Amino acid sequence: MNNPFSGGFLDRLKGKGTGTDKIDESKLRSLASQVKKSDFEDETKLRQIIKTLAAMxxxxxxxxxxxxxxxxxxxxxxxxxxxxxxxKLLK
Structure with a gap:
């Protein structure tokens, strides 16, 4: 699988927050496994990815x-x- 998210990026997001507001690793990995490089060329899909990451x-x-x-x-x-x-933009 060619995943556009680097492991370091996933680790940084996973480490965000403390206590109950930490990002759920399984949800993050699920999102990452669903994203394709072509999704970044479709503005609607890209906006959804950004919104999902922000919410997470x-x-x-x-x-x-x-x-x-x-x-x-x-x-x-x-x-x-x-x-x-x-x-950095999501901080």
Whole structure:
């Protein structure tokens, strides 16, 4: 399987939060296993992935921030093989 999420990215997301707001590893792995590289080329799917990751990390995204993240993907400022840029945006 060619998963666009690096193990380091999954580990960083998994480590977010404390106590009950930590991201559920099984949900995170489930999402990662469902994502295909082509999903990053479909704006609707990309928005859903971003919303799902934000919800998993307990963050609310404004429409403006979501648009900025989408723009960053299209401008290749976020590498799908190293998602640390997206992780920083979700802090």
């Amino acid at each position: 990390s307990g963050k609310q995204l404004t429409a403006e921030k979501e648009d900025k993240i989408i723009e960053m993907f299209y401008n290749q400022e976020i590498n799908i093989h190293d998602m640390s840029s997206l992780t």
